[in-house]
Amino acid sequence: MQNVSQHPQGSSDTAAGPDRIVLDDTAIRRALVRIAHEIVERNEALDALYLVAIPNGGVPLARQLAANVHEISGLDLPVGVLDTTLYRDDLSLRGERPPLRVTEMPSAVDDRIVVLVDDVANTGRTIRAAMDALMDFGRPRAVQVVALVDRGHRELPIRIDYVGKNIPTQVRELVVLRGRDGTLDPPLEVRVQTSRVEGVHGAQGRGDG
Amino acid sequence: MIGRDLLGIEDLDRAEIERILETAQRMQEVGLREIKRVPTLRGRTIVNLFFESSTRTRTSFEIAGKRLSADVINFTAESSSLSKSESILDTARTLDAMAPDAVIVRHKVAGVPKRIADVLECPVINAGDGAHEHPTQALLDLLTVLEEKQRIDGLTVVIVGDILHSRVARSNIYGFLKLGAEVRVAGPPTLLPPGIETLGVKAYTSLREAIDGADVVMALRIQSERLSNAYVPSVREYSALWGLDRAKMRFAKEDAIVMHPGPINRGVEIAHDLADRRPSVILDQVRNGVALRMAVLYLLTGRASASAVESTR
Secondary structure (H helix, E strand, C coil): CCCCCCCCCCHHHCCCCCCEEEECHHHHHHHHHHHHHHHHHHCCCHHHEEEEECCCCHHHHHHHHHHHHHHHHCCCCCEEECCCHHHCCCHHHCCCCCCCCCCECCCCCCCCEEEEEEEEECCCHHHHHHHHHHHCCCCCCEEEEEEEEECCCCCCCCCCCEEEEECCCCCCEEEEEECHHHCCCCCCEEEEEECCCCCHHHHHCCCCC | CCCCCECCHHHCCHHHHHHHHHHHHHHHHHHHCCCCCCCCCCCCEEEEEECCCCHHHHHHHHHHHHHCCCEEEEEECCCCCHHHHHHHHHHHHHHHHCCCCEEEEEECCCCHHHHHHHHCCCCEEEEEECCCECHHHHHHHHHHHHHHHCCCCCCEEEEECCCCCCHHHHHHHHHHHHCCCEEEEECCHHHCCCCHHHHCCEEECCHHHHHCCCCEEEECCCCHHHHCCCCCCCHHHHHHHHCECHHHHCCCCCCCEEECCCCCCECCCECHHHHCCCCECHHHHHHHHHHHHHHHHHHHHHHHHHHHHHHHC
16 A cells, blocks of 8 residues: 555646545544544453454554553553455456465454454455454454544445544545555555546555455 | 466566565465465366376465365376377367366476467466476475575575476576576586576586585486486486585585475485485475465466456456
């Protein structure tokens, strides 16, 4: 996803419409503090919590959430990374295979309360894929979902438990999390971009699921 | 980015090789899970079409396909002679009518996978053809070296043994050169093809000189018919001059690794005590073979489905 915005500067205010920043670094930090409090409030069995990031955008968010939960409760939650690519439901519709991302699941998921962390929720298809992947690692006690941004164009009966911000968007717009110089290092920001090429979101990033 | 078929490393560029290796590195994680299966190729059919017996490679492809949830059909034929090559294409056409999503071909005659690929709609993967190429073996060797050394660029790789008849050697020469390694080949003069240097390798008829300062030493399997066919005076002499052991490995770098595509002739190509533990990485090669073949199946079947979608529009 960090590659999404690597078009030349200045091309953003063409007829396709300007990019807009909908969350800046401060707003993202504030949202992650609030979500961390909500996670701690909602779950009595704090020691069963397991944060599982959906790469790439979910990874820095899950790490920050873990740090925030530590600040609030003193607990060190395990943080896993779960790539959903091999579980996607659109693989047979696409030509070129999407690149695989890293999966690192340091703890077993059996009987854990798994909190999936994604940057942008939209159709619900990525969360569906993540849940299928998760079940291959064991039987969690419960699964909850964090999304920094919820676009709301749901195509599956998926509920987001913790939302940073609801952002109404056009279907053809892109919502991307990015950091400094095209990485996911802070300062982070969330941008809404108008897709310039039909189907560009499929080719570039996954902030659309 | 990657072509329809995988017939040889010679056809690939550096970026394509790196993409396959990176995909394979991600696939390795699936093999560490308790449930070693992902649903990616559910409902897809992969055919192992082996005209030459090979339990190891066939099994590796079979496991790779099954870990991606594909249905894997094994079609093993008796070795066919060149004169029967017409029937090979008939076999291919028959298979094609069953609409497989990928066909893996091994044949003792060079070029047969290419001829089958010309007939089939689906991607064809060469699992070894004569003395031509064995691309997935070279890719899994690259993956294993990358895992050990974190790079290929600038390494010195020595391939020892029957270079003349070895498709593993050819594929590895292409692969390691394309990724920036220095490649040396070493073996009895009768088993070094004349003009091999034109590929960009250095040829040695002294194992000690070849091994000097090496990061990777790869022994090739010597077929028993070569030993009895005047290429080599005797097994004992071959083993004494070209068999790897700890004494000879002292001339390599201290952290050099030993590889072999298998199956090993123990005590001939590699001494017993060298084959079974470090610096030997032979079992890592086998393990990496599954992940590498998963990567190849994943990448190639994507392209096939794209054309299938287009043709139904």
